[in-house]
Amino acid sequence: MLEKEIERVGIPAVLITALIPTAKMLHANRIVPGIAITNPLGDPKVSLAEEKTLREKIVVSALDLLTKEPGEAAD
């Protein structure tokens, strides 16, 4: 919802969420899968260093999507 309102004013917005079917159903344009509902950008089961690596990967994907049209080939 929020990301669509932001896109509506012409600013690209990427949604990071673990609930991909819901995001697609609500027609979000730019979606990056989050790790889990309780920790979209983290993983309490791994070390802090590994978490940061995971987080960086997601953020890189997110920034990448912001620089592309949705539907362009993913990295």
Next chain:
Amino acid sequence: MIRVVHYINQFFGQIGGEEKAGTTPGIVEGAVGPGMLIDRLLVERGRVLATIICGDNYFSENPEHVAAEILPLIEAYTPDLFIAGPAFNAGRYGIACGEMCKCVKEKLGIPAVTGMFPENPAVGLYRRHVYIIETAHTAVGMAKAMPKIIDLGWKLLHHERPGTPREAGYLPRGIKETVAADTLASERAIALLLRKMRGESIETEIPFPELDLVAPAPPIADLKGATIALVTEGGLVPKENPDSIESARATRWGKYSVDELRELGCQRFSSIHRGFDTTYINEDCNRLLPVDVLSDMERRGLFKGIHPFFFVTTGVATTIDNARNIGKGIAAELSDAGVSGAIVAAT
């Protein structure tokens, strides 16, 4: 005596609340929680033989896979009827109920019924596949919803016509059924138009679907020169919640300092969101808003800067109207500030 299998989540299954939302599926003999109401309503006509209980997070993070995992447990009881929930307005629970009903109907060929509040996000996903009885917002509506769920299930089981959505109380499925009418379509259309012109109440025969499609905004042309803003519906606010953002059914949003988030993190901020277990995010806010990683990238020159404020609301049981207004408010600020792109983190 009809054989019923019931699906419920960890909360209605009396296992626990959000902290147990990762519970893997299990099966219990007989009825549990709301299943007992099913037994009471069925009386001599049938019984709940078994209840599947599964955590909402475990299910909704991988719905098709988990449904396939649960299916053999249901099959073993050779039920005549499958009932899920009802889920009311709980989104993840709705996904679980919808997916389970769809899976049971398609793979086992037995009738499956659930119930949801019309604004449950799972309604859009499943209404075409599955009968969803319209319910109230919360479990306050259990006593009203369950008899309708059973009645509809009974009809389906006995190959009787379910009736229209209005007659049977289920949410419109978007499926058109051809019926013979007493009057011609042209006559009905004119009658409808005349009623509309007279200001009388009207009911369209074919409602237009509500599709809110937003054209994608143009991509950022030059990331190095871009300012990126952080937005979340995860309810991460300063501990005293100065703007009184609601924990559920939010009508407000707030904006807070990214510098403070970076420097003070969970000492200063915590999540007030009531729709999921906030423990992990409250241990490390970066798990919701990745300020650490973004700041590293900013220092390395990948983009120009992080917008100094992050924007927050709470995304649980938010009405569609409020969600739009909140979104529009935040979008207007981002636009005024000349932000190049936004990362929206959702739980």
